[in-house]
Amino acid sequence: MDSNKPDPMSQFAPTERTQVQRLPKRGVYNREEVYRILDEGLVCHVGFIAQGKPVVIPTGYGRRGDTLYVHGSAASRMLRTLGKGEDVCVTVTILDGLVLARSAFHHSMNYRSVVIFGKATILEDASAKLEALDILTEHIAPGRWKDVRHPTEKELQATTVLAIPLKEVSAKVRTGPPLDDEEDYTLPIWAGVLPLQQTPSAPIPDDRLPREIKVPEYVQKYSRQNR
């Protein structure tokens, strides 16, 4: 069994802070569905407390099994703070569309978001770090790791990798058409959904790339869906 694919029946146990309060029917605790969102997303927003105040920083990430990985320079303030075992909240949001209702009040967005609470640990072991960098690289572009020059010992030392356990996690999902008040459906106002997606355009080869090196298929046919 692929350890990266969770048991489809596995559910996160809601805690006081992951229990979706507002519009609870949008709450999702199924591990498979949560991981599908994490695997499709590209950027997470990492929240932590610095000098008593909240800070939110965007960064890349990767997942394998029940662990989320985040990395950066060993000099990064965020990573140094989180490496001390401070509380962290990591949020991944995928925007799927604009929901244009007949009333201003019922305008909304279709989205899928995951919120993770926990504490991070720093990976110290070089082979664990190397594996995490494989995961982080493959998250950006599956197929890439086998093609690139792997990190040197010096590069590994200059990189801090954090592991965050996927234990206290929930997702929130909105799909479908606008929901207007019954009496507004007769108004002569266009209503519906404008779907949005993150799409690639033509790859831009580096200026110093020799012409004979062709664009790899995983770049040419890049897609975040069906991962």
Next chain:
Amino acid sequence: MDSNKPDPMSQFAPTERTQVQRLPKRGVYNREEVYRILDEGLVCHVGFIAQGKPVVIPTGYGRRGDTLYVHGSAASRMLRTLGKGEDVCVTVTILDGLVLARSAFHHSMNYRSVVIFGKATILEDASAKLEALDILTEHIAPGRWKDVRHPTEKELQATTVLAIPLKEVSAKVRTGPPLDDEEDYTLPIWAGVLPLQQTPSAPIPDDRLPREIKVPEYVQKYSRQNR
């Protein structure tokens, strides 16, 4: 002069926490450039402290002049917390592309992000709330406000709107090709940028929409660029 367009020379004064520490050349403090990012983005990530721990929640927003607006149900835990004048950090990130270097180490992303620190205030006055909802609706789809049914008094009461002053703000921007180590440029590895953008697909009319109501031009020709 359009009060929504800042003086092109206006700069945010960096503070201890908005001074970009890592890769300071990516730091942007020009008000016009920062507002262009805010005006193009659709979702912000709101960071705050609840019961001593960080929480990051995605939500829509809007900007006019030097104020950012966020809204939601009066029952929302986030809005109730922030309405008490707690510290908040709001981050907006636009992903522009994947930066595929020859080495795993130099992989990166092209992005534009804005980080806002401050305290929110609740709008109490009904006309100020109404104006903010105009701004929030126009942020999603410019041209929409004049077409839709405006909020009733009851809807206004059920909506909490927060205003966050754009004072302590910075942006971070990465553009351009991968930057590899000099000795790696001879490696036979494809390198370059895969541009990404949020693109709309065909609008989906609501099932209950009469056929004679046509898709408005601001939906048909929707674009986040050149706003």
